[in-house]
Amino acid sequence: MKNKQIASKGIAIGKAFIYQDEGFDVPKNKTKDVKKEKEKLKDALKKSSDDIKKIKEKSEANLKQNADIFDAHLEMINDPELIKQTEAMIENETLAAETAYDKVADQYIEIFKNMDDPYFKERASDIKDIKNRVLAYLLGKTPKTNIKTAQEDTILIAKDLAPSDTATLDFDYVKGMITEMGGTTSHTAIMSRALNIPAIVGAKGLIEKIKSGDTIALDALNNNIIINPKQTELDKLKAQQKDWQTHLKTLNKYIDNPTKTKDDHQIPLFANIGNAEEAKNLKDVGAEGVGLFRTEFLFMQSAEAPDLKTQIKAYQTVFEAIQPVIIRTVDIGGDKDIPYLKLDKEENPFLGVRGIRLALQEKKLFKTQLKALLIAAKDQDDLRIMLPMVATINEIKKSKAILNEVKKALKKDKKAFQDNIKLGIMIEVPAAALNAFELAKHVDFFSIGTNDLIQYLFAADRTNENLSHLYEPYDPTLLSTISRIIQAGHQEDIPVGLCGEIASKLDLALILTGLGIDELSMSPTSILEIRKTLASLNITDLRTLAQAILKAKDAKDVKKLIKQFKDDNL
Ligand code: PEP
Ligand code: MG
Secondary structure (H helix, E strand, C coil): CCCCEEEECEEEEEEEEEECCCCCCCCCCECCCHHHHHHHHHHHHHHHHHHHHHHHHHHHHHHCCCCHHHHHHHHHHCCHHHHHHHHHHHHHHCECHHHHHHHHHHHHHHHHHCCCCHHHHCCHHHHHHHHHHHHHHHCCCCCCCCCCCCCCCEEEEECCCCHHHHHCCCCCCEEEEEECCCCCCCHHHHHHHHHCCCEEECCCCHHHHCCCCCEEEEEECCCEEEECCCHHHHHHHHHHHHHHHHHHHHHHCCCCCCCECCCCCECCEEEEECCHHHHHHHHHHCCCCEEEEECHHHHHCCCCCCCHHHHHHHHHHHHHHCCCEEEECCCCECCECCHHHCCCCCCCHHHCCCCHHHHHHCHHHHHHHHHHHHHHCCCCCCEEEEECCCCCHHHHHHHHHHHHHHHHHHHHCCCCCCCCEEEEEEECCHHHHHCHHHHCCCCCEEEECHHHHHHHHCCCCCCCHHHCCCCCCCCHHHHHHHHHHHHHHHHCCCCEEECCHHHHCHHHHHHHHHHCCCEEEECHHHHHHHHHHHHCCCHHHHHHHHHHHHCCCCHHHHHHHHHHHHHHHC
């Protein structure tokens, strides 16, 4: 189970309930009565739609924010293309409705499974969920509507869980969830976070090792699963669980507060997102805006680039959910390939045609994205566009020229668009970091991308586990580089944010605040913890800490200093 991951933090103890997904063995039935089979299909789809509507109602009461998953399910059930293909198969191959539907739905599942974007990959389990329901009706069976309601504290364990399974659970008893499949963007993960139920996903091989009724200690704070724990282990976990619950209660108080230190220094905490849907729940976890919307995922989801309309809709979804939003133009290349662009194979993709370099080559794609952004933001107060992988002033100048061309064309066409644009750049290439004082004269904001900056600064591939000793965010070389970038921005009066993963780490967030960063953008689940901690500290002390850290000789020293600081101040 070495790839298991925490999907939702917490500790839960209960009896194992192993949920087996009963798929259907669909016989290859033929028909002589095509009309009847089509009627049967229509009827099964209607019954399934009615079920989902009911589940949605129940889910709305239970989960509040995640019921829109079931709107997507309803759309899938009634998808005209899926129905058309099934009907065609019934007609052309004289197949029974269940056989045809099974085949067509499987093709859809395969398509989703093979998508690169993990979010879409995991939608395959939604279609499987729908397929099982429709098939049950077609085969004259009753679809499973409920995982047996337990009467004692239960840890639900399954290979995979579909949304309608989790939505109908009785959460008075289900205290935790473990799945063998699924990443942290699977629905189990999304729902478990929304419900605040501890969950671990990707625990391959667990089901083999347990039987229903075993006691399971699910430690989703330390990514650990204990089967039939000893009393001493239970006592320890129960104590940790109690502390954790108290801790969560104290965090909730900070959801609606702006982030500031004890002595009133404000530092907004933004969220990083990879798709438009993620923006919808951000306010509930205390985000004060979006500091990085990685738009390339929108371009990785389909067999061709998203058209103008699709892009406008996605950007508007985000704008309507939260403000302000920093939208990064596509950062394709490196480890993010897009087959339809047919990019040349490169010896060193991370040093290749990536980010702004690619956008300036693929002008049509870049222009469509800019056009979509300008139109989508027409009713917003401002529009913040950020360019990735910038190394030179020339790249900024070229990007601005393209932006102006797009604006001119929109004006000519008398299209409404947002003219109040702030154009910023990511600082993630060492050349940009070194030349930050000059670059700052040409843009409206900086956002430091430490995920890349660290790899380029230390020449250590961010995906190579064997180089993790070099990929060291506490290294004073990195921290003084960041400090210099902040100074450069401030000299030109432009804000400097940071959106690399290090912003999510409490200790580093404190150091960065002391260094003068204007905004931190991070994984949404880290926001409240950092907000709470900052509220108990003074900016003057954090600045003193940061100055001491800049003089440290190595990462070990930096860690010692921050530990000492926390011991003294928290
Ligand atoms: C970064 O490099 O820090 C960053 C935020 O961008 P990405 O991780 O998408 O490369
Ligand atoms: Mg980057």
